[in-house]
Amino acid sequence: MGTYSDTRCGKCGYSFSDGYQYGSSSLQNLGLPEIRCPKCGAVNSTGKKLFFQMSGSAKAFYVIIRIINVIVFTPGVAFVLYFAASMAGLTKEDTSLYEVILFLSIAFIITSVYMFFSSRSEIKKTEEAFKTKDPDYFADI
Numbered sequence: 652m653g654t655y656s657d658t659r660c661g662k663c664g665y666s667f668s669d670g671y672q673y674g675s676s677s678l679q680n681l682g683l684p685e686i687r688c689p690k691c692g693a694v695n696s697t698g699k700k701l702f703f704q705m706s707g708s709a710k711a712f713y714v715i716i717r718i719i720n721v722i723v724f725t726p727g728v729a730f731v732l733y734f735a736a737s738m739a740g741l742t743k744e745d746t747s748l749y750e751v752i753l754f755l756s757i758a759f760i761i762t763s764v765y766m767f768f769s770s771r772s773e774i775k776k777t778e779e780a781f782k783t784k785d786p787d788y789f790a791d792i
């Protein structure tokens with residue numbers, strides 16, 4: 652699921668097997684605009700944009716996708732927890748069962764919000780490195 656799996660270095664033909672990816676496949680346009688080839692050192696344009704380079708609607712779309720992810724996945728997580736509780740022999744008569752599921756679902760939402768903000772800081776860090784042309788900018792690639 653590497654973002655740059657089909658991208659090859661324009662100079663030496665090196666295949667980029669992995670790359671920066673901030674989310675699902677619907678966010679393929681979000682990423683580093685250029686990457687340095689680890690083999691020959693040539694800088695290749697990826698056709699992608701950093702978050703600050705995106706238009707207002709594209710930013711809004713990105714945030715909405717993240718919110719929808721949480722809304723869609725939370726009932727799924729609750730169902731898995733309910734199924735696991737049933738397998739463990741807990742029945743509907745156990746009122747604590749639903750309290751546990753509710754608690755874990757809330758914990759999942761909190762974790763999702765936390766991950767959203769941590770990915771935001773990760774994006775900001777990448778953007779700062781890109782703006783200042785930090786030599787470490789290419790280090791993780």
Ligand SMILES: [Zn+2]
Nearest residue numbers: 660663688691
């Ligand atoms: Zn190369």
